[in-house]
Amino acid sequence: MPLDSKSLVRQVLQLQAEAVTRWHNEPIDNPYTGILGVVCQQHAFNYQLWHEEDVARSRDVTDERIAQVKRAIDGFNQQRNDWIERIDETLLEMLGAAGVEAPAEAPLNTETPGSAIDRLSIMSLRVYHLHEEFEREGANDAHRQRVGERLARCAVQTEDLSGSLTDLLGDIIAGQKRLRVYRQMKMYNDPTLNPYLYKSTRKAG
Template sequence: MSSPTPLIDISQVLELHRSTVELWHLQPVENTYQGVLELVCQQHIFNYELWHQEDIARSRDVTDAEIAKVKRAIDQYNQARNDHIEKLDDWLTQQLEVNGVSPKPDAKLNTETPGSAVDRLSIMSLRLYHYEEQLQREDVDQDHLARMQARIALCQEQRHDLSRSLSELLEEIQAGTKMHKTYRQMKMYNDPTLNPYLYKAAK
């Protein structure tokens, strides 16, 4: 009996991550995808924006006011990124229900959700792009280039391992041998009723 069609095609996710990072460095960021890839792309957008705000935050030639603005943007993008990890896991839960898939009695639980693994692949695509960008520099020596090439090779190996493991996890979830849950991250610092600095200041 043939295996069911995967609910998320990880090869498509990898290509989306790779191609959009290249495209967004040349033209404005936009999400032209549909279905689950629309969710994947939106989550990827938040990582893309977050990555570049983090670069600015470490610059020494911007004012304190600009740094404060960047730090708030980082906080917002990070919250949105985490929200979309949960949205991706929620989408998977819905699809499992639609397809009548439920975990078997002896199904085990993975330590990482598919949404979290997709997030890690998104970050890896950004890391690879920017390491490969280093190879185009003319103001660095051969030691720098060799170090970048070694890091690129390691990132490629890690991306391969993670994408393969994620594909296997999704297969096991669809087969019912692994359980799937959305883990709510419930960030406290963004909630004015839970962050002591915010609710004490409000009084």
């Protein structure tokens, strides 16, 4: 894929919106390659995380089911963060292949493209489910007005975030900003770093 920030962001937005709709009717898939394949996989973990969190908030499930869901949430969240890093790693590979190298004094951004794409992924899920609520049978006018206001805010946020991401990618591609992969280093799933896990392991032994 050529390094064009506007085209890439446009394709990411389209992928996320179409995948959310498709996955609500068909099994999760990933028909993409290259950077879009990585974006899609990261998006899939957000999709699964979103729906597990819905179950976790239900009052109609057993404690055993909640425990299963909590473990699934931890797993999906870990994978979500791992694949944010993979998006940035893939972008670095693409920049290297294109011969783009920012000078050492070029500024860094507080948020990486992978993190911004993750936020757009979550926004696409929010928009889909808000549309469901807007169209829900039996919803009254007050409910639809409240949901419509949230959809309008989501549209503004999506436009702002995607525009900022386009600008950031443009600066990175032009060598005017540096891209660095920031490791999330989550501790809660690591049995060597989570005291509860490694103490439990010692007791079991």
